[in-house]
Amino acid sequence: MLSKHQIKVIKSLAQKKYRHELGLFLVEGIKSITEFLESDYELDGLYTTQPIFESHASKTVTISEKDLMRISQLKNPNTALAVFKIPNHTDVKYNGLTLALDAVRDPGNLGTIIRLCDWFGVQSILCSTTTVDCYNPKVVQATMGSLTRVSVNYIDLEAYLKHASTTISGTFMDGDTIYTEDLPKEGVVVLGNEANGISESIESLVNRRLSIPQFGNSKPTESLNVANATAIVLSEFLRRTIET
Amino acid sequence: MLSKHQIKVIKSLAQKKYRHELGLFLVEGIKSITEFLESDYELDGLYTTQPIFESHASKTVTISEKDLMRISQLKNPNTALAVFKIPNHTDVKYNGLTLALDAVRDPGNLGTIIRLCDWFGVQSILCSTTTVDCYNPKVVQATMGSLTRVSVNYIDLEAYLKHASTTISGTFMDGDTIYTEDLPKEGVVVLGNEANGISESIESLVNRRLSIPQFGNSKPTESLNVANATAIVLSEFLRRTIET
Numbered sequence: 366m367l368s369k370h371q372i373k374v375i376k377s378l379a380q381k382k383y384r385h386e387l388g389l390f391l392v393e394g395i396k397s398i399t400e401f402l403e404s405d406y407e408l409d410g411l412y413t414t415q416p417i418f419e420s421h422a423s424k425t426v427t428i429s430e431k432d433l434m435r436i437s438q439l440k441n442p443n444t445a446l447a448v449f450k451i452p453n454h455t456d457v458k459y460n461g462l463t464l465a466l467d468a469v470r471d472p473g474n475l476g477t478i479i480r481l482c483d484w485f486g487v488q489s490i491l492c493s494t495t496t497v498d499c500y501n502p503k504v505v506q507a508t509m510g511s512l513t514r515v516s517v518n519y520i521d522l523e524a525y526l527k528h529a530s531t532t533i534s535g536t537f538m539d540g541d542t543i544y545t546e547d548l549p550k551e552g553v554v555v556l557g558n559e560a561n562g563i564s565e566s567i568e569s570l571v572n573r574r575l576s577i578p579q580f581g582n583s584k585p586t587e588s589l590n591v592a593n594a595t596a597i598v599l600s601e602f603l604r605r606t607i608e609t
Numbered sequence: 610m611l612s613k614h615q616i617k618v619i620k621s622l623a624q625k626k627y628r629h630e631l632g633l634f635l636v637e638g639i640k641s642i643t644e645f646l647e648s649d650y651e652l653d654g655l656y657t658t659q660p661i662f663e664s665h666a667s668k669t670v671t672i673s674e675k676d677l678m679r680i681s682q683l684k685n686p687n688t689a690l691a692v693f694k695i696p697n698h699t700d701v702k703y704n705g706l707t708l709a710l711d712a713v714r715d716p717g718n719l720g721t722i723i724r725l726c727d728w729f730g731v732q733s734i735l736c737s738t739t740t741v742d743c744y745n746p747k748v749v750q751a752t753m754g755s756l757t758r759v760s761v762n763y764i765d766l767e768a769y770l771k772h773a774s775t776t777i778s779g780t781f782m783d784g785d786t787i788y789t790e791d792l793p794k795e796g797v798v799v800l801g802n803e804a805n806g807i808s809e810s811i812e813s814l815v816n817r818r819l820s821i822p823q824f825g826n827s828k829p830t831e832s833l834n835v836a837n838a839t840a841i842v843l844s845e846f847l848r849r850t851i852e853t
Contacts (some may be wrong), residue, residue: 477834484833486825514826544848580847581730582758589728589840590721596837597844603824604788 367412367432375412375436375448381498388451390500393439398447400510406449412436413445438502451500461551462487462602465522465533467567468495468558469591475499476507477592478556483511485599490515491553493522493567526570529553533571535563536594540576543601549573550606554598559591611656611676619656619680619692625742632695634744637683642691644754650693656680657689682746695744705795706731706846709766709777711811712739712802713835719743720751721836722800727755729843734759735797737766737811770814773797777815779807780838784820787845793817794850800839806832 367375377383378391389409392401395417402408402418411418411425414433418425433442464487469475475497482490490499497504499517508515526533532552536543555571557563563571577589577597589597611619621627622635633653636645639661646652646662655662655669658677662669677686708731713719719741726734734743741748743761752759770777776796780787799815801807807815821833821841833841 477837480831480834481837483825484823484831486823488825509831510828511831514828542851544851577844578851579728579730580850581727581732584754584758587724587728587753587755590724593721593725593837593840596833596840600821600841600844606824607786607788607822 367426367428367436372432372435375446378448379438379502381501384451384498384500389448390451390505391438391502392447392449392505393437393445393502394443394506395445397505397508397510398445400513401447401449404513406452406513409448409450411445411447415444417445439506460488462599463489463491463553464595464599465491465493465526465553465555466496467493467522467555467563468561469556470495470497471559471591472497472501472503473507474559474590474592475501476504476509478595479504479508479515479517480511481592481595481599482515483508485603487599488514488516490517491522491525492517492519494519523566523570526553526555526567532573534573534575535568535571536598537562537568537574537576538588540574542578543575543598544578546573546575548575548602548605550602554602556591556595556598562588611670611672611680616676616679619690622692623682623746625745628695628742628744633692634695634749635682635746636691636693636749637681637689637746638687638750639689641749641752641754642689644757645691645693648757650696650757653692653694655689655691659688661689683750704732706843707733707735707797708839708843709735709737709770709797709799710740711737711766711799711807712805713800714739714741715803715835716741716745716747717751718803718834718836719745720748720753722839723748723752723759723761724755725836725839725843726759727752729847731843732758732760734761735766735769736761736763738763767810767814770797770799770811776817778817778819779812779815780842781806781812781818781820782832784818786822787819787842788822790817790819792819792846792849794846798842798846800835800842803835 384390392398408424411421412428414430436446532549535555555563628634636642652668655665656672658674776793779799799807
């Protein structure tokens with residue numbers, strides 16, 4: 366049974382303001398919750414309609430389907446909802462490749478990008494403060510647990526890149542063909558906003574301008590979705606590490 | 610002004626059954642409608658709140674914002690909705706690479722895959738009859754006009770592949786690393802269902818088993834989203850055509 370106050374607090378976590386005031390975020394679905402429980406993330410509370418996750422009984426509240434409907438962000442809530450603590454990422458690791466996102470706004474895109482980083486072994490993502498919050502429930506949902514293995518850090522991207530002593534690659538419509546260029550094994554790769562690409566201030570800091578070429582008769586005004594561009598770019602950077 | 614009957618007919622096109630009974634589908638948004646008007650697709654009717662698309666005046670009905678809300682499939686309808694005729698694809702073109710989809714169910718994924726085919730110059734997609742309808746409004750929306758340049762055909766995929774005299778590639782968790790294998794310039798590439806991958810009956814017809822390898826410490830049970838897998842697979846097949 367949940368009190369009105371508890372319901373209000375949990376529902377408030379749909380909003381970035383309250384997530385960061387309270388230092389808490391939502392995870393839904395048994396598979397994702399299991400991955401967070403097995404990770405370094407610290408559990409705050411677990412709300413389930415059935416007795417699962419028994420090793421976390423002290424933090425578990427059994428609730429009705431109706432209460433789950435009330436606190437869930439999903440159309441079809443699935444047995445359990447968990448609240449975890451937002452960690453402090455003070456130690457950013459830069460092994461190999463780091464992805465930087467300049468104002469990626471769509472939660473589904475960020476979620477997919479985090480999942481791709483997990484697949485390709487990219488451990489850190491640097492996000493401009495204008496990038497969608499990675500603890501947004503839609504992002505967490507789309508990462509399918511990958512958020513537990515990829516560190517996402519919100520920083521002043523321009524200030525950071527200005528002082529970075531590494532290769533800064535970025536994708537542009539008019540860059541050099543990514544397929545035939547030598548690519549560094551380490552460094553930062555910047556992907557830009559869905560509508561506008563990489564902003565001018567960040568563009569001026571990029572020292573490797575890359576492009577994913579179009580084939581066939583597609584319209585020259587078309588662009589790739591940023592998540593698909595990330596898939597192709599990471600695939601290109603990482604496959605080179607196999608061949609050598 | 611729209612009659613109740615007109616509203617009912619247009620709204621019914623959200624459902625596959627009525628789309629195929631009437632041979633009509635919906636396109637929303639000025640950019641997408643413009644691309645369909647400039648293509649071989651035949652316009653049935655155009656419903657706009659403002660006088661745009663003046664060269665199609667005879668088929669245009671000016672409607673109120675309220676009526677647009679009624680007939681739209683979008684949360685925020687944008688000025689215009691068009692109804693186009695579903696074409697008969699009797700002549701499938703097989704130049705270069707053809708994509709085959711085995712039970713891809715998510716409209717967003719199919720839309721993204723059509724857009725990727727457009728980018729990479731893949732002219733034809735063969736879909737199992739269990740694949741989501743490409744005239745589903747969410748698919749049309751996600752293709753952003755690419756559906757006008759890529760032919761999508763629903764067939765008995767197993768029967769077709771059984772008699773295809775070409776290389777049939779497919780992606781599997783245990784296939785050969787796509788990055789280091791020789792890849793054919795022509796043939797069919799099969800991508801499978803979101804949850805279950807390629808079905809057993811289709812798998813037995815695949816003669817090139819490929820795999821996108823994982824890097825780093827991602828969980829071995831993870832899989833790539835089918836749209837991202839398509840992005841990486843098409844990128845790999847097409848980049849080889851540059852290098853030679």
